[in-house]
Amino acid sequence: MRLILGSASPRRKELLAQLGITPDAILSPDIDEDPRKGELPRPYCVRIAAEKAAAVPAGPDDIVLCADTTVALGRRILGKPADAGQAAQFLLALGGRRHQVITALAVRRGERLWAREVVSDVKMKRLSDVELNAYLASNEWQGKAGGYAIQGLAGAFIPWMSGSFTGIVGLPLAETAALLATAGYNVYRRDA
Ligand SMILES: Cc1cn([C@H]2C[C@H](O)[C@@H](COP(=O)(O)OP(=O)(O)OP(=O)(O)O)O2)c(=O)[nH]c1=O
Numbered sequence: 001m002r003l004i005l006g007s008a009s010p011r012r013k014e015l016l017a018q019l020g021i022t023p024d025a026i027l028s029p030d031i032d033e034d035p036r037k038g039e040l041p042r043p044y045c046v047r048i049a050a051e052k053a054a055a056v057p058a059g060p061d062d063i064v065l066c067a068d069t070t071v072a073l074g075r076r077i078l079g080k081p082a083d084a085g086q087a088a089q090f091l092l093a094l095g096g097r098r099h100q101v102i103t104a105l106a107v108r109r110g111e112r113l114w115a116r117e118v119v120s121d122v123k124m125k126r127l128s129d130v131e132l133n134a135y136l137a138s139n140e141w142q143g144k145a146g147g148y149a150i151q152g153l154a155g156a157f158i159p160w161m162s163g164s165f166t167g168i169v170g171l172p173l174a175e176t177a178a179l180l181a182t183a184g185y186n187v188y189r190r191d192a
Helices: 010-018 041-055 084-094 129-138 153-157 165-169 173-182
Strands: 003-005 063-073 076-078 097-109 112-124 160-162
Touching (some): 003 010, 041 076, 041 112, 063 173, 097 165, 165 173
Antiparallel strands (some): 063 076
């Protein structure tokens, strides 16, 4: 049995390392992440995580771990911004309001799939022009759902959150450990 992290995200690799877990392989799932017409954020996020897990090639006994993080502003899905202009739009829309960050996990072993989603509430302050421009110049918005990363500079924009910090960063560790254990991975006694 091998553990395969199906993610190109360096955050997910680091968060897994926080549990002392080094995957046997890291493979990047290549799927179409476009939302369907009228698709709501939560079902979208769950679907994308499952599609990532299905897209990663693995042996019948291997465990594949995939995740998707989606920022939801009401019914609106904010994915990874295409450019700085879109990042600015997202940040202006998020500022001064509460939004949700959903991370869906999908763990696959052969034909079996275990899934779980974790929803956190996040409040972002209204950004001044100086803050917005500094953030856009930092490029930290790149590759981040909603155009920000709470674990970086944008931590200064988040006065309040409720939920799973590791979930917001991309891999909710409590649920990840539980799902891996359910799939038969020995999280705490790997050498035994
Ligand atoms: C909201 C938020 C998102 N993110 C990141 C986590 C995810 O990497 C990214 C959302 O994109 P995802 O599509 O979930 O993941 P990814 O494209 O980075 O990697 P892969 O599909 O190969 O697993 O946004 C943060 O790092 N901090 C945050 O505060």
